[in-house]
Amino acid sequence: MIPELGNFLLIMAFINAIFLGVLSFIGAHYQHQGLMQFSKRASISIFALILASFVCLTISFINNDFSVAYVANHSNTQLPIHYRISAVWGAHEGSLLLWVLILTGWMAAVALFSKSLPKPLITRVLGVMGFIAIGFIAFTLFTSNPFDRVLPFIPIDGSDLNPLLQDFGLIVHPPMLYMGYVGFSVVFAFAIAGLLQGDLDHHWARWSRPWTTVAWIFMSLGIALGSWWAYYELGWGGWWFWDPVENASFMPWLAGTALIHSLAATEKRGVFKSWTVLLAILTFSLSLLGTFLVRSGVLTSVHSFANDPVRGRFILVFLGIVVGASLLIYAIQSSKIRSKANFGLFSRETALLFNNALLAVVTFMVLLGTLHPLIQEAFTGDKSSVGPPYFNLMFSIFMIPILILMPIGQQINWKQESMKPMLTKYWLWAISSILIALAVVIIMGGIEPMALVGTTLGLWVLAGCAKYVLAQASKSTSFTIGVKKISRSYWGMLVAHLGVAVTVLGVVLTSYYSIEENIKISQGETVQVEDLDVEFYDFKNTEGPNYISSAGSFRIYSEGELITDLHPEKRKYNASKMVMTEADIDAGLFRDIYVVMGEPLDDGAWAISVYYKPFVRWIWLGSIFMALGGLLAVSDKRYRQRRREKKLTKSETTSVVESSGE
Amino acid sequence: MNKKLVLAVAPIVTFIILVIFFWFALEKDPKKLNSNLIDKPVPDFKLSALQNPEHVYTSESLPNKLFLLNVWGTWCGPCHIEHPYLMKFSQQYPVPIVGVNYKDQARDALEFLEKKGNPYSMVIADVDGQLGIDLGVYGAPETFVVDSDGKVRFRYVGVIDDRVWNSKILPVIEQVQGYPLEQVQKDAAENDSEGMK
Amino acid sequence: MMKQLIATIAILMSLQAFAVIETYEFKTEEQEQLYTDIINELRCPKCQNQTIAESNAGLSEDLRYIVYQQVSNGSTKREILAYMQERYGDFVLYDPPVKPSNYFLWFAPLAVFLVILIAVLLKVGRRRVKPEQTGTEEE
Numbered sequence: 001m002i003p004e005l006g007n008f009l010l011i012m013a014f015i016n017a018i019f020l021g022v023l024s025f026i027g028a029h030y031q032h033q034g035l036m037q038f039s040k041r042a043s044i045s046i047f048a049l050i051l052a053s054f055v056c057l058t059i060s061f062i063n064n065d066f067s068v069a070y071v072a073n074h075s076n077t078q079l080p081i082h083y084r085i086s087a088v089w090g091a092h093e094g095s096l097l098l099w100v101l102i103l104t105g106w107m108a109a110v111a112l113f114s115k116s117l118p119k120p121l122i123t124r125v126l127g128v129m130g131f132i133a134i135g136f137i138a139f140t141l142f143t144s145n146p147f148d149r150v151l152p153f154i155p156i157d158g159s160d161l162n163p164l165l166q167d168f169g170l171i172v173h174p175p176m177l178y179m180g181y182v183g184f185s186v187v188f189a190f191a192i193a194g195l196l197q198g199d200l201d202h203h204w205a206r207w208s209r210p211w212t213t214v215a216w217i218f219m220s221l222g223i224a225l226g227s228w229w230a231y232y233e234l235g236w237g238g239w240w241f242w243d244p245v246e247n248a249s250f251m252p253w254l255a256g257t258a259l260i261h262s263l264a265a266t267e268k269r270g271v272f273k274s275w276t277v278l279l280a281i282l283t284f285s286l287s288l289l290g291t292f293l294v295r296s297g298v299l300t301s302v303h304s305f306a307n308d309p310v311r312g313r314f315i316l317v318f319l320g321i322v323v324g325a326s327l328l329i330y331a332i333q334s335s336k337i338r339s340k341a342n343f344g345l346f347s348r349e350t351a352l353l354f355n356n357a358l359l360a361v362v363t364f365m366v367l368l369g370t371l372h373p374l375i376q377e378a379f380t381g382d383k384s385s386v387g388p389p390y391f392n393l394m395f396s397i398f399m400i401p402i403l404i405l406m407p408i409g410q411q412i413n414w415k416q417e418s419m420k421p422m423l424t425k426y427w428l429w430a431i432s433s434i435l436i437a438l439a440v441v442i443i444m445g446g447i448e449p450m451a452l453v454g455t456t457l458g459l460w461v462l463a464g465c466a467k468y469v470l471a472q473a474s475k476s477t478s479f480t481i482g483v484k485k486i487s488r489s490y491w492g493m494l495v496a497h498l499g500v501a502v503t504v505l506g507v508v509l510t511s512y513y514s515i516e517e518n519i520k521i522s523q524g525e526t527v528q529v530e531d532l533d534v535e536f537y538d539f540k541n542t543e544g545p546n547y548i549s550s551a552g553s554f555r556i557y558s559e560g561e562l563i564t565d566l567h568p569e570k571r572k573y574n575a576s577k578m579v580m581t582e583a584d585i586d587a588g589l590f591r592d593i594y595v596v597m598g599e600p601l602d603d604g605a606w607a608i609s610v611y612y613k614p615f616v617r618w619i620w621l622g623s624i625f626m627a628l629g630g631l632l633a634v635s636d637k638r639y640r641q642r643r644r645e646k647k648l649t650k651s652e653t654t655s656v657v658e659s660s661g662e
Numbered sequence: 663m664n665k666k667l668v669l670a671v672a673p674i675v676t677f678i679i680l681v682i683f684f685w686f687a688l689e690k691d692p693k694k695l696n697s698n699l700i701d702k703p704v705p706d707f708k709l710s711a712l713q714n715p716e717h718v719y720t721s722e723s724l725p726n727k728l729f730l731l732n733v734w735g736t737w738c739g740p741c742h743i744e745h746p747y748l749m750k751f752s753q754q755y756p757v758p759i760v761g762v763n764y765k766d767q768a769r770d771a772l773e774f775l776e777k778k779g780n781p782y783s784m785v786i787a788d789v790d791g792q793l794g795i796d797l798g799v800y801g802a803p804e805t806f807v808v809d810s811d812g813k814v815r816f817r818y819v820g821v822i823d824d825r826v827w828n829s830k831i832l833p834v835i836e837q838v839q840g841y842p843l844e845q846v847q848k849d850a851a852e853n854d855s856e857g858m859k
Numbered sequence: 860m861m862k863q864l865i866a867t868i869a870i871l872m873s874l875q876a877f878a879v880i881e882t883y884e885f886k887t888e889e890q891e892q893l894y895t896d897i898i899n900e901l902r903c904p905k906c907q908n909q910t911i912a913e914s915n916a917g918l919s920e921d922l923r924y925i926v927y928q929q930v931s932n933g934s935t936k937r938e939i940l941a942y943m944q945e946r947y948g949d950f951v952l953y954d955p956p957v958k959p960s961n962y963f964l965w966f967a968p969l970a971v972f973l974v975i976l977i978a979v980l981l982k983v984g985r986r987r988v989k990p991e992q993t994g995t996e997e998e
Binding site: 234236238243244300301302341342343344345350353354357358361362364365368369372376379380382383384385386387388389390394397398415416516518519520596598599601607608609 | 880881882883895899900902906907908909910912913948949950951952953954955960961963964965967968969971972975976979980983984986988
Binding site for chain 1: 666667669670671673674677678681683684685686687688689690692693694695696
């Protein structure tokens, strides 16, 4: 009964979403209080319905209801309970339901937390989100229903969740990533609602900003979690592969990053309005495009779902309607947008313009690289590939100017500044960055030109953050007072930029100075890998809940001193018969030691891989900083203050004195 | 004004092109690769015959007329499915099929042919897989159509059944030979009737 | 990262996630480095989207062995990549060659950026910044 209930709830949500989509626009157009009130209630009830439906699917998994095809294909009685729950989103159908759940969750949040906004606007926003919900619920119901039964022949046991997914990573990564992916629908809806109303004043930017930042926080963490998961789970030490599916999530992140910056300029200075609106549309369009690429099978990816053209066509049509309609509205309405443009070449506006131009070009580059094989095939009929060598090179080329500009951009004034005094402030910091980078690179093991450039840039951005704090402090009578005067949103920016620096350093150092060695080793033997001694001291066959494992035990010594004791495993899963390696990692702030079991060789020895990966943790540490920066920015008191003030004055023109530095 | 219009309309135009493009891309199978050998001769090789390790085959040993080159192995599941079809086609059509026994144990392969019949006019034993790599093989079974000049004209990756034979292989053979389908089938019919006499 | 989004994925039969570890011996460190570079740039023709270094398909194993042999015999990277390209086409090259059909791929991003750069410099650079009227400024 429970799957039928879940299906029924899903259908109810679908009907509600249709009402929401249609009635919102009518209500907003005629300013009908009752209908506008309805749209809020409908949004919340759709979320409740989807949540209940999602719970039904989860219960089916917990109860091992193998009469449900989706459960039978992706679970197993031996599967531990926490993986049975996360298996709900372990494959296409369920993860789509999670997508819808999160979308409606954002929708309910907009309905709940926007009391201070004009009603017609918020009604239109909910209407737009309702339309997106219609499409995705329909997609779930008609092409990928997770509640479909396998009757009359119910399997006795399920065919198990893919062992790769039986991991903590599956529990956290998809929900986090989807929060970001789907969260961009809010700013998208704001943009469309604003365009429809034809008044995109600076309020529009201010209201959309926190929503965008929150989505961006989730997305940053989601991508980082995925990278970290791939790193420890796949067993070849890689953390980013430029696979189409990774690119699918990276493109909206890049566009979203650009959007955060252009929203700042639009809010504060009223510039780039029409570009910001377009960017808001493009960011969510890239999320939808990503969903299409991942779920249609149009590209070959390690992650792609089984190739099903029906699903592909469905999303493509939906993508065409949503994005096509919004770009059409943009084409018609954008001429009405009036931007200010009172700034000089050397100003923060220009810096943000370059930031946006560069991020947009990088996004374009990733899109081009991802789609190029398809374009190529359409013209020549031959398959081709675009892989890491292309992306790494191109990405670096455009990252260099971004990083050079970052410290200057965060310091420079709005409107106009003279160039010379600004540059004289920086030359010392620039030279110190180069010198320290040189020292770092030499200590790490030798001068690689690109490593030197990357390290310098990472340090340069760090220096920029420090310089900013010092500059602010020097404006006040004492250091602490000066520092206290820096607003939360500025701290947010600084911490996020610090995160970029940390990630850059991690990426550069781990890429150029990692050691990877495949060795042959027998039990009792000690083999030298560069500066490390690896001792294979024990071997055991053990049994896990749903697998058999062969585990080796290794002691790692450096200069005779024991640093760590690692136990990598090789597992064979009972249900799927799949073999998996479980790497064991000694994680550290400055280096990871990573050991993987390979195959047993003829003479009883084992082939194992030993990796030494310096600064690899910094890659993910940086994203934590970025997310933290975002959090600081949204917690800035001006958002709260405004809300309070608005309640008091009920006036549309709020001009709160900005804290210092803005 | 004009520039503004262009900037407003450019995104939607680009997008529409992209969607149309995706629509057609959906039809394509992302896993099928084209052969790089089309219109090039079969690569040189020097390998022994499956049935007689002493006997060495080279490109010279290949038939002087149009033939099919079929890469197979007993380890390959789909090859087992394909085998009865190859038996049928080899009896119905006067097109020799040359087998390349790819990365297989000779004993297994011989037993397989013994039990299920031998559709091949000759079987080349490519034990270490070098010929397979030279042919650009990436998934057995693969079948190449080679013309009378010894040039590869077509490659099909996957199981050849009746549908594939009629829709893919036969039209290519027809086109390469330059005479129509009936002729080929008539030949086959004649052979059959001769056999019956 | 994200062999990850794996999360969202019905996994394909062909994807087995155990690392492939071979212990080939090389004469010099340069050769070993060359070998690692090359196997990380060649795409496994039968896999979904993996390098021959990552893939444990039989074919990848054979191709790695060929790369190993050729590296040991002193072949250059260019020669080895050409050998593979000749057999499997451009598909196996993760580093797309710079040739006319790839010009757009390689140069379009840079061209787009230059156009934007020039447009901005021309437009903003020529602009006279007006002193802002007092009072009406919005923050």
